[in-house]
Amino acid sequence: MDSNSRLHIADLVAGYGHNVVLRGVSLQVNQGEIVALLGANGSGKSTVLNTISGFLKPTQGTVHLDQQSITGIPPHKTFRAGVVQVSQARDLFSDLTVEENLKLGSIIKGDEALGLRQVFDYFPRLSDRYDQQVSTMSGGEQQMVAVGRALMSQPRMLLLDEPSGGLSPLFVKEIGEITARMKADGVTMLLVEQNLRLALEISDRYLILRDGKVIDGGSTDNLEGSHDDIVRTIYL
Amino acid sequence: MIEQIQSVLTNWDAMLPVLPQLVVSGIAIGMLYALIALSMTILYRATTVVNFGHGDLVMLGAYTLFILLPMVTFNITLESSALSSLVSFVPPYLVALILSLCVLFAMGYIIHRVFIWPILKGPHLSLALMAIAIGYAVRGVIRKEYGKEILQMPRPFPEQEFEVFNWGGIGTYMTLDEIIFCTVVIVMLLISYIVFYKTRFGQIVQAMFQTQRGASLVGINVMHHNNLIWGVGCSLGALGGVMIGLTLVLDPDVGTWTLLRGFAAMTLGGFGSLYGAVIGGLIIGILEKVLGVFVSTAFIEITCYLVIVLVLLIRPRGLFGQHATLRI
Numbered sequence: 381m382d383s384n385s386r387l388h389i390a391d392l393v394a395g396y397g398h399n400v401v402l403r404g405v406s407l408q409v410n411q412g413e414i415v416a417l418l419g420a421n422g423s424g425k426s427t428v429l430n431t432i433s434g435f436l437k438p439t440q441g442t443v444h445l446d447q448q449s450i451t452g453i454p455p456h457k458t459f460r461a462g463v464v465q466v467s468q469a470r471d472l473f474s475d476l477t478v479e480e481n482l483k484l485g486s487i488i489k490g491d492e493a494l495g496l497r498q499v500f501d502y503f504p505r506l507s508d509r510y511d512q513q514v515s516t517m518s519g520g521e522q523q524m525v526a527v528g529r530a531l532m533s534q535p536r537m538l539l540l541d542e543p544s545g546g547l548s549p550l551f552v553k554e555i556g557e558i559t560a561r562m563k564a565d566g567v568t569m570l571l572v573e574q575n576l577r578l579a580l581e582i583s584d585r586y587l588i589l590r591d592g593k594v595i596d597g598g599s600t601d602n603l604e605g606s607h608d609d610i611v612r613t614i615y616l
Numbered sequence: 617m618i619e620q621i622q623s624v625l626t627n628w629d630a631m632l633p634v635l636p637q638l639v640v641s642g643i644a645i646g647m648l649y650a651l652i653a654l655s656m657t658i659l660y661r662a663t664t665v666v667n668f669g670h671g672d673l674v675m676l677g678a679y680t681l682f683i684l685l686p687m688v689t690f691n692i693t694l695e696s697s698a699l700s701s702l703v704s705f706v707p708p709y710l711v712a713l714i715l716s717l718c719v720l721f722a723m724g725y726i727i728h729r730v731f732i733w734p735i736l737k738g739p740h741l742s743l744a745l746m747a748i749a750i751g752y753a754v755r756g757v758i759r760k761e762y763g764k765e766i767l768q769m770p771r772p773f774p775e776q777e778f779e780v781f782n783w784g785g786i787g788t789y790m791t792l793d794e795i796i797f798c799t800v801v802i803v804m805l806l807i808s809y810i811v812f813y814k815t816r817f818g819q820i821v822q823a824m825f826q827t828q829r830g831a832s833l834v835g836i837n838v839m840h841h842n843n844l845i846w847g848v849g850c851s852l853g854a855l856g857g858v859m860i861g862l863t864l865v866l867d868p869d870v871g872t873w874t875l876l877r878g879f880a881a882m883t884l885g886g887f888g889s890l891y892g893a894v895i896g897g898l899i900i901g902i903l904e905k906v907l908g909v910f911v912s913t914a915f916i917e918i919t920c921y922l923v924i925v926l927v928l929l930i931r932p933r934g935l936f937g938q939h940a941t942l943r944i
């Protein structure tokens with residue numbers, strides 16, 4: 381584990397009851413990096429994120445954030461350590477307004493004023509929808525609230541679970557642009573993404589999860605011709 | 617008392633002037649229902665569990681005070697003057713009351729931590745059964761200790777009645793108990809309002825009510841807050857239990873009586889709505905009294921069942937509820 385490692389995972393084993401899903405996952409995300417975690421449906425991508433966040437206790441292996449072990453600690457503590465997840469289901473406070481959702485993002489930790497400034501900078505649309513109840517918003521807008529809420533605590537490590545899931549191409553493009561800007565601002569991300577083009581475009585490296593292990597990976601530079609190979613590794 | 621009034625009444629003209637009395641008495645008892653419903657709503661908001669064992673915990677609060685009171689009563693020789701009885705009796709009563717509330721806080725905290733939290737992600741039916749089982753266990757213990765006896769709750773202040781107003785020669789009265797209980801409940805409602813709508817703790821509870829996983833995702837220690845809320849809910853219920861014990865008698869079966877009223881108030885007000893619970897409680901209190909006299913005494917007992925059935929059929933989300941479904 382070198383000194384610029386932000387998130388370091390070694391030999392993680394985790395699952396649900398007798399159903400072991402992760403069978404020794406190892407990966408590292410360096411400071412300021414975006415790493416894409418690819419894999420087929422049901423390969424365990426969300427399980428990796430949930431184990432990092434502490435929703436699932438690993439039976440083996442370690443998770444380190446900035447060289448500090450956060451292995452097996454509950455979600456509210458991994459959050460305090462700086463790991464913030466935008467989950468696949470978003471888990472927004474749907475009867476509350478955009479404002480309330482965002483402010484709850486920094487209720488435990490983080491600078492509310494700074495957070496709001498950053499979020500409105502990334503998502504100007506949210507400042508117009510400040511008083512809107514989240515359940516009445518479109519999927520794309522809700523995704524913005526979810527990402528915005530996560531940014532409110534100035535996370536050290538952002539875990540994004542399929543930010544483009546179920547969104548129109550226009551929103552996918554927008555999410556792509558915003559993650560690029562977040563990266564430029566130094567946000568470190570582990571990104572789970574089904575949209576291969578988007579994933580490879582915005583991330584520095586990719587990893588492929590299969591049979592409960594990371595089986596392949598590499599830099600996303602100069603990959604233009606090899607998308608098909610990656611798809612084959614993921615699915616076949 | 618109601619039978620007496622009924623026998624006196626022969627026509628509507630004669631009945632009308634007692635309406636204020638019925639409404640006032642209805643509000644007074646409704647305040648207690650409101651407090652019980654509020655304490656159940658608080659638990660529901662935190663964990664979306666309808667605590668079907670709540671009535672028994674409420675009664676446990678009253679019994680705890682009954683048990684603790686002799687232990688904390690000072691050894692002052694009682695003289696006949698009102699002042700000395702006030703000095704010698706009210707402080708120990710308050711001490712015993714506060715201790716009982718603490719005991720029930722601890723009970724609620726532990727019940728959630730040990731029995732509810734481990735199965736909270738499971739089916740709602742298991743939660744309902746667990747709550748019922750806890751209630752029966754509590755009732756069983758009380759019954760074992762005080763089985764056949766129907767106990768009279770010791771009184772902290774004398775029984776007195778005041779005329780609050782007079783309409784055409786027929787006075788409307790409130791007892792000292794009613795006045796004090798209404799005041800206590802109003803104070804508790806104000807405190808709850810401030811805590812749940814004006815504080816950081818209230819925001820956290822609101823977040824947990826929406827989604828517990830979402831709350832975890834913003835760093836909230838959900839288990840800890842759930843424990844606390846169960847503690848608060850049970851001690852608030854216990855406060856209601858003490859007042860119910862003083863209004864009725866101490867009897868393990870009053871738990872069911874209490875639960876039904878609290879549940880009916882919650883149903884009418886809308887599950888999860890704090891002010892819905894309060895308004896629901898008041899309406900049921902008034903309905904019981906008014907229907908009990910104007911229609912039939914049977915309504916004193918069946919109003920709450922009727923309300924539950926009608927609301928679930930006609931307007932399942934109640935007056936102020938947000939969710940159409942009741943997740944048990």
Ligand SMILES: Nc1ncnc2c1ncn2[C@@H]1O[C@H](COP(=O)(O)OP(=O)(O)OP(=O)(O)O)[C@@H](O)[C@H]1O
Pocket residue numbers: 396399401419420421422423424425426427428468
């Ligand atoms: N709460 C759960 N209880 C039991 N099994 C689960 C649970 N969540 C996921 N699983 C199982 O774990 C495996 C991995 O699921 P996971 O959600 O991590 O996959 P994923 O890679 O995120 O899939 P997708 O791309 O569809 O989101 C699946 O076989 C799934 O059925």
Ligand SMILES: [Mg+2]
Pocket residue numbers: 425426427468541
């Ligand atoms: Mg997933």
